[in-house]
Amino acid sequence: MDKLIINGGRKLKGDVSVSGSKNAALPIFVATILAPGKFEISNVPFLRDINTTIKVLDSLGARIEGNGNVVRIDTTGLNNVEATYELVKTMRASVLVLGPLLARHGRARVSLPGGCAIGARPIDQHLKGLKALGAEIRLEHGYVEATAKKLKGTRINFDMPTVGGTEHLMMTATLAKGVTLLENAAREPEIVDLANMLNLMGAQIEGAGTDTIRIEGVKELSPVDYRVMPDRIEAGTFMVAAAITGGDVRISNMQLEHLDALVFKLQDAGVEILNKDGIVRVKGPKKLRSINIKTRPYPGFPTDMQAQFMALMCIADGASVIAENIFENRFMHVSELIRFGADITIDGKSAIVKGIKKLSGAPVMATDLRASASLILAGLAAEGQTEITRIYHLDRGYEAIEKKLAGLGADIVRVKE
Numbered sequence: 001m002d003k004l005i006i007n008g009g010r011k012l013k014g015d016v017s018v019s020g021s022k023n024a025a026l027p028i029f030v031a032t033i034l035a036p037g038k039f040e041i042s043n044v045p046f047l048r049d050i051n052t053t054i055k056v057l058d059s060l061g062a063r064i065e066g067n068g069n070v071v072r073i074d075t076t077g078l079n080n081v082e083a084t085y086e087l088v089k090t091m092r093a094s095v096l097v098l099g100p101l102l103a104r105h106g107r108a109r110v111s112l113p114g115g116c117a118i119g120a121r122p123i124d125q126h127l128k129g130l131k132a133l134g135a136e137i138r139l140e141h142g143y144v145e146a147t148a149k150k151l152k153g154t155r156i157n158f159d160m161p162t163v164g165g166t167e168h169l170m171m172t173a174t175l176a177k178g179v180t181l182l183e184n185a186a187r188e189p190e191i192v193d194l195a196n197m198l199n200l201m202g203a204q205i206e207g208a209g210t211d212t213i214r215i216e217g218v219k220e221l222s223p224v225d226y227r228v229m230p231d232r233i234e235a236g237t238f239m240v241a242a243a244i245t246g247g248d249v250r251i252s253n254m255q256l257e258h259l260d261a262l263v264f265k266l267q268d269a270g271v272e273i274l275n276k277d278g279i280v281r282v283k284g285p286k287k288l289r290s291i292n293i294k295t296r297p298y299p300g301f302p303t304d305m306q307a308q309f310m311a312l313m314c315i316a317d318g319a320s321v322i323a324e325n326i327f328e329n330r331f332m333h334v335s336e337l338i339r340f341g342a343d344i345t346i347d348g349k350s351a352i353v354k355g356i357k358k359l360s361g362a363p364v365m366a367t368d369l370r371a372s373a374s375l376i377l378a379g380l381a382a383e384g385q386t387e388i389t390r391i392y393h394l395d396r397g398y399e400a401i402e403k404k405l406a407g408l409g410a411d412i413v414r415v416k417e
């Protein structure tokens with residue numbers, strides 16, 4: 001197993017480029033199931049979760065070839081309709097294949113994902129939607145077995161905005177007969193990216209990015225070439241890296257408008273952000289101010305930036321209240337941040353962070369993807385050495401992060417344990 005060693009206290013400076021979005025690429029790969037033929041997906045980040053998605057598609061009978069950040073997927077011979085427990089338990093997003101398999105083949109058998117480190121994360125909304133579209137669903141031996149002669153468009157009102165649920169039903173409804181309305185839909189940019197690809201394939205989707213999405217079913221879809229959008233969470237993580245080290249970083253290949261909620265909070269904290277000619281320059285202040293945040297569905301403050309923002313608030317002036325409203329167990333980084341000397345107490349859904357002058361480097365353990373990022377950020381700002389173990393979590397979602405940070409002047413290396 002690899003670990004990261006960071007010698008903190010260096011101000012980050014220079015240029016960094018953001019990779020393609022993990023959370024957009026995953027459903028985009030799954031969408032290739034909907035049409036037989038050859039797809040070319042570019043700007044694909046090199047990540048463990050992408051590898052898992054490739055394994056899922058391969059197990060279904062697709063042929064996949066990768067060349068750097070371009071992946072070619074041929075779904076002509078995709079005839080298997082089962083996604084096993086082995087694959088789904090490694091990555092929950094694999095469950096998104098259920099609806100597309102059902103739409104293309106009339107049946108599917110997909111393992112239920114089970115629990116997750118950040119919360120229970122049920123898929124009841126996905127299943128409710130598939131049933132409403134006319135699927136017959138049975139749960140047997142830990143698997144969801146779904147069949148449908150013909151899916152029929154309908155109105156689906158989500159109990160809460162769910163990113164995966166919205167993506168899943170939007171993909172499935174493209175091949176249903178008639179019109180489907182997804183109400184109280186999630187509005188994340190990754191959903192818009194997926195809808196853009198589906199529309200290129202011949203789907204008729206309107207309203208992606210709003211809370212009501214209208215999908216008019218079509219008879220068939222065709223394969224396309226598609227470029228994945230930049231990763232807004234990776235971009236946000238670099239913005240916080242600049243801020244927490246008092247650095248001056250220029251970030252390219254990012255879409256700042258996807259990060260409005262974070263940008264306002266960083267500016268309130270005293271961080272300078274300039275957007276010019278597609279490059280975002282972030283300058284950390286001498287002293288950060290404490291700011292409260294509440295995570296919310298997009299366009300609110302993203303839960304995927306909560307841990308990183310908390311690391312920042314650890315060295316801000318004053319006290320900050322950080323409320324996590326999306327996942328019930330997404331404070332696992334708190335006890336690790338406390339090992340850096342941070343002053344944090346948890347009260348229900350909120351963490352109260354009292355800023356201190358300096359963090360001090362420590363051996364810590366990564367618990368999930370974004371928690372890992374927050375520990376790196378704390379390590380970059382801390383005095384002395386930090387050692388982060390269990391970084392396989394990090395490799396699920398950040399492409400070559402230690403190399404990118406080293407390119408900005410950070411003293412960070414990956415070593416084999």
Ligand code: EPU
Pocket residue numbers: 023024026093119120121122123124125126127160161162163164165186303304326327328369370397
């Ligand atoms: N929920 C249900 N029932 C459902 C679906 C969701 O109760 O059927 C609940 C969840 O338990 C959660 C809330 O609704 O409390 C929102 O979950 P959502 O479905 O939106 O999350 P997701 O689709 O499983 C995606 C990202 C996550 C990100 C969340 C929220 C992907 C592959 N994953 O998950 O990304 O945190 O949206 O924005 O797109 C990450 O990248 O680190 C990550 C965890």
